[in-house]
Amino acid sequence: MVGRRTELSYAQAASRAQAVIVNVPIEHAENVIREIGPLLTAQQLLIDNTGVKSQVIETMLKSTAAEVLSIHTMFGPHVRDLKGENIIVIHTARSGQMAEEFENVLHKHGATLTVTTAAEHDRLATLTQGLEHVISAARMAVIQELAGGPEALTPFSTPNSRLSMLVDGRIHGGSAELYATMLGQNRAALATLKAFGAQIDAIIAGLECGDSSRLAELLKANRARLTDEFVERGTLLTGQLQDKLRD
Amino acid sequence: MVGRRTELSYAQAASRAQAVIVNVPIEHAENVIREIGPLLTAQQLLIDNTGVKSQVIETMLKSTAAEVLSIHTMFGPHVRDLKGENIIVIHTARSGQMAEEFENVLHKHGATLTVTTAAEHDRLATLTQGLEHVISAARMAVIQELAGGPEALTPFSTPNSRLSMLVDGRIHGGSAELYATMLGQNRAALATLKAFGAQIDAIIAGLECGDSSRLAELLKANRARLTDEFVERGTLLTGQLQDKLRD
Structure with a gap:
């Protein structure tokens, strides 16, 4: 977990992670993606979890060489576990093996995944x-x-x-x-x-x-x-x- | 209980009852009150249970010599008992001893009674x-x-x-x-x-x-x-x- 209040830099986090989930207030999402995207390689996975999908996917595809997946967890911070909760998944032209593995983890924790388009x-x-x-x-x-x-x-x-x-x-x-x-x-x-x-x-x-x-x-x-x-x-x-x- | 599908006439029911509750579709309430009101004496109690109070109370006061009380049960037919449910009570110039006894019965069954005005x-x-x-x-x-x-x-x-x-x-x-x-x-x-x-x-x-x-x-x-x-x-x-x- 990297945030405004952590010591770890984006670069340090990106170098250690298999997947990076951008889970920040929606108005900051694209800036964070532009900053962290270039630090990732094709062997990594970049995921956004924002509530509106119109622009963010394009920004991810432009900003990184990594796999790109978009999700939206349809619940707020008060939900204690994923069991029975909805997660929307949007595949991109660069959703591959890593993206699939990530989806499997969500499934395993009981979430209901639905694949759809941004629109x-x-x-x-x-x-x-x-x-x-x-x-x-x-x-x-x-x-x-x-x-x-x-x-x-x-x-x-x-x-x-x-x-x-x-x-x-x-x-x-x-x-x-x-x-x-x-x-x-x-x-x-x-x-x-x-x-x-x-x-x-x-x-x-x-x-x-x-x-x-x-x-x-x-x-x-x-x-x-x-x-x-x-x-x-x-x-x-x-x-x-x-x-x-x-x- | 007297209704469209019962043998008992309004007159028969009125002669036997201590209290009559008019609990009919709201568009029929005033007509029923005008019909049954004159059959009741000052020793009886007439109650309406309708969802809008603007006119119905006046019609009751005009139509009967009985005590007059207005209630509104704030729940539908799916509620199985009165415990914890709201009942609004509107007293009239002719709510007396009988009305008080009726309210006590509702209290006893666990309803929450609130006295207010029609408006x-x-x-x-x-x-x-x-x-x-x-x-x-x-x-x-x-x-x-x-x-x-x-x-x-x-x-x-x-x-x-x-x-x-x-x-x-x-x-x-x-x-x-x-x-x-x-x-x-x-x-x-x-x-x-x-x-x-x-x-x-x-x-x-x-x-x-x-x-x-x-x-x-x-x-x-x-x-x-x-x-x-x-x-x-x-x-x-x-x-x-x-x-x-x-x-």
Whole structure:
């Protein structure tokens, strides 16, 4: 492990390692890659673990003679082990034997690996990360504005709202800067947020005319395309989680 | 229990009961109250359990000589017992001895009772119900639109997005009509949704200029007003729930 607070220089670390994982705040990733890439040989492996893939892979390929692999660990620092957690893997033109061995190590520790492209990663990760963070920030801002804070809602909480608010608590314990940088650097984020905003606007436009049927239509159209399993799993597991919260 | 599918008439039921709870779809509540209210005497108790309080209390007071109490059980049909669940109680000018006894029964079964006003109920319940349902409907619509469905997101899911999606599953198993009627009848719903939409719009407006700092600002402003306990509880309990999901 080499960082701003360690004695070991990049050059010393690079000379000793089989693989170097660049796991730094996203706004520093490309600079670190440009610095460390040239120190690696074709017998080594350079990996980035950043949350947005648009530019970083190209920078790696340009900056090093080493094998190049891109990953994204889909979880934060509070997860204790890899078992059952998602890792996205993006192969490059220079992902070879070393990259394969590295993937095998992740597999061995129980992670679920999915191979995709940079564009696909960015497009789908906005739905599970950017949109999730934006909704949480906006909801908590409204709760502060209209209720003074989440405590005022405790008597009005439902099984669903209690779970959502736990997620809000977790997100607000994360890094605001990291979430904002991930949102800003992801080329797919704007389209995702606009699609969400348009749905909210349509419900508001109806309500302004005293018509709330848009909400029912949306829920029913969604339901028609969702599997029974998705709905039953949500109902069953939220129920179990709620039981756990009451104990 | 009297309903559309029972032999017992309202008159028969009313003559036998100490208390009558009107627990029907919200769009029928006032009609049922007008029908059953006159059948009750001052020695009986009329209670509504509807999700929006603006008009229903007035209708009860006008329709009966009985004691009048208004409650809202803040949970759906999947909850098996009252322990730890919230019930909102609104006293009226004619909540007396019978109403008090009824509240004692709910207490005895472990419910958390909170006494408030109709206006306060409607204002705060939009934050835990209307907003929750609207966010879920809009998010699932966007996921259908951009990813084809939630299954496509499985490899990209994070600990947070998995919990949110369980809540989405549960909400989409509920009654779309009930959710829409509750939203439409709640006078506070429009202000709540507009406040939420304004936050989303502000983030989108920034992103259109390549600036995602609004998300960081919001998260930080929220965090400054949230207690450490709220954030720590969210982090701890979502972690425990996620462990449970992996088992």
